[in-house]
Amino acid sequence: MLPPSSLHEYLQLHHRTPCTPSCTTSDIERAKAMALELQDEQRTIRIKTRPFDMANYLGSEAEITEYLRQALEDGDPAELAAALGDIARARGMTQLARDTGLSRESLYESLSGERAPSSETLFKVIRAMGYKLSLQARP
DSSP states (O other), rough: OOOOOHHHHHHHHHOOOOOEEEEEEEEHHHHHHHHHHHHHHHHHOOOOOOOGGGGGOSSSHHHHHHHHHHHHHTTOOHHHHHHHHHHHHHHHHHHHHHHHHHHHHHHHHHHSSSSOHHHHHHHHHEEEEEOOOOOOOOO
């Protein structure tokens, strides 16, 4: 509950009515009730959020290809692994596990982006996704 001195400030600020220390008891009680209503409203309003997952935004093959191209361009193996993980979740990790011969658990761990997976795993995943790597000299 608000202290009595704050009730006067509350009435002045929110109701734009002058309130002096001689405000009536009904004014103070009304302010207390309004403050409690505001507190109740603040308790009941809850925003549910989820962590961002790029897999939810990879809808087309063109988007997936561009996303993978950008991850390769950055040259960070862990970032490449994370991008492949996002693509695998967008397409379905179970099918990728079948196509690579690796377990789903192993794929989730390897493609988490927390560390760089082995080159063998990267090549298996890239091939199973239907891609091939090619090299090009830098300009």
